[in-house]
Amino acid sequence: MFDNLKIMWHQGKQFIPDVTTAKVLGIFRGRPVISKNKVNETILAELCPTGAIMVNPVRLDIGKCTFCGECAIQFPDKIQFTKDYHLSSNERDRLIIHEGDDKPIEVNQASVRKEIHRFFSGSLKLRQVSAGGDNSCEWELNSSNNVQFDVSRFGIDFVASPRHADGIVITGPITENMAEPLERCYNAIPDPKIIILVGVDAISGGIFAGSPALNRSFLDKHKIDLYIPGNPAHPLTVINGILDLLKKTD
């Protein structure tokens, strides 16, 4: 028993007291900012593996961005990735960064379905479905509930059965082979329910966009309540995105 107490003592305090303001280490690639400097836009757009950079004027869609940083390495005066991990929104358009933009990406509370605040602001149980995910976003979702990030302190939990869930968290580009299981899982969740897409693959298909092995028709049929970008999404991005969605507005 003393051994156990010693081990626990040696861990010290691991949890992050405030996940909304915690600083990330090193060179995290979070929300990009685009300057108004003139560059060869064709070369810049050509650099991107997923066509996330649009030109004239330059815009960057972080729903398509893999955050590889290649554009910022080659055009450091044009694009920079800040350490801001608040990247999520309920509106797809808000994931597009324009020249000169340097403001936080937020959930538009006015367009959040009212029942989300009413039913889920105190407790949210989620079912996760990996539909062709490469196990990186899945890995970070698991990390979101380790002793450091501890998302369950906010009443947000991942549950084993869709029958116990209030919503679904989808990772991966949605393969043809997972299209039906995904739909069935979603149908098994009682109403009202929400849909969250985590990671570039789920939001836009990422590097797999256009592959004949995908079937993304699920996304045409249902309204998406939250987009959480990243490749994979950082646990702080995941947690802050969900908290932002659930925030009660007056």
Add this chain to the structure above:
Amino acid sequence: MIDMNYISIQNNQAISVNDIPEHSYEIFSTGNIALLNDNPARHCVNYFGYRSRNAIKLICCIADDNLHLIFISSALVEINSKLASLTAQNHNFENFEREIHENFGITYSDHPWLKPMRYAHNRFDKNEIIGEYPFYKVDSEELHEVGVGPIHAGIIEPGHFRFICNGEQIMHLEIQLGYQHRGIEQLFLQKKKLIERTTLAENIAGDTVVGHTTAFVNLWENLCNYTPDYSLQYARTIALELERIAIHTGDLGAICGDIAYQLGNSVYGRLRTPIVNFLQEWGGNRLAKGLIRAGKINYPFTPELADRLTAVFKAYEPDFTEMTNKLFTLPSTLARLEKTGVVSYDEVLEIGTVGMAARMSGLNRDIRLSHPYNLYNSFIHKPVIKRHGDVYSRTQIRREEIKQSIGYIKELIANVPEFKKPENISFSPIKNTFVLSLVEGWRGEICHCAITDEKGELILYKIKDPSHHNWMALALAVRKNEISDFPICNKSFNLSYSGHDL
């Protein structure tokens, strides 16, 4: 018997496609079986087909771990051929032949398990549907079936497990995969830009980003006759060992979780964080996406990073050792790990497992020693070998490999080389070339193969994750175990779904 001739190559050696001897299927099959049988130092690292001259070209790659060579041979067969299988004589080929059957409609007269492999979108027979997989059935009133998946209870990738049980005891497990199939190998051919292909390699299996991307860039540089300088090899070697430490630490936590040992689960879970956070400090991503690039590195490893890593290890090691000493002396944890999920030496040899799933049962398979690449050429790696093939052995391997990897990294970071400023190199692949790249990822051997045509365009990109071989080991491990021990068996292998399904 006529001897089959083959070409012997080293890991990452590019050769002309025309130098690969082509045989009749009869000579090809007897020749490759003769190469493999009764020789534990040899195994099949890749065997695949592709369309060529209105027929199917089969290429077989047998690695010899003692000679540090890979033997390549080929055969040309008709599209709708009915052939005698290699699997009937050696189970190393089981999954490879299922794949050839699924993709090209070649049937095998005596394959024992000729079922769909992953329901690839470009499969030969589109009438095969993933929801109608032909599971093995036993007609008995005593036995019952348990189906799990494709969606699992936790946050993990999808796959279907079908158990046949006698009461609580598992008699048989069949694993059906394919749900993660994204068509990566075809995308490698369609997407022409290097950055696109590198990004694809990073997304093969998100828990093995460094392993698969290193396999790709090593292959690409050799395909383009480019020699990377020491600093690039250095960075890749450090990243590979860091990935091993991170995932092994997380796996120890998950193993504790599956035996309801909460303390271990929490401590290992939190110990993984400083390692992945270091990868982010270095390259901006916790899973090292964006770090490994052909011909350059955007985020050089600096002496300051070496100091940071030294500090990370200094904090990690005492806590890891303390927790591990506890885990490995508690009777209640050992009782769950020992003699659970056993796969014998004979079995792993027969099915041809790789990496941890071979070393757990006394089979010495480690590419870092047998077919070295990057900086593994500069020292003699000593693989961690265990004998019992149980969950305990797999847990021990992780413990010892973590310590070993920390030791390797400490030696490497004592002398940080100069890094050049990243610059774009224009790569052009050599025409009519075959190249094979092997990397020992944390799970085991990763194999990538590429072939170019007369214009230097890729006509084949073949990826093999170690899980390709090792899923069968999990199916064998759970036999005669209680079904309640399935999670711990599964976690102790921690195999990749996306790496298998591609």
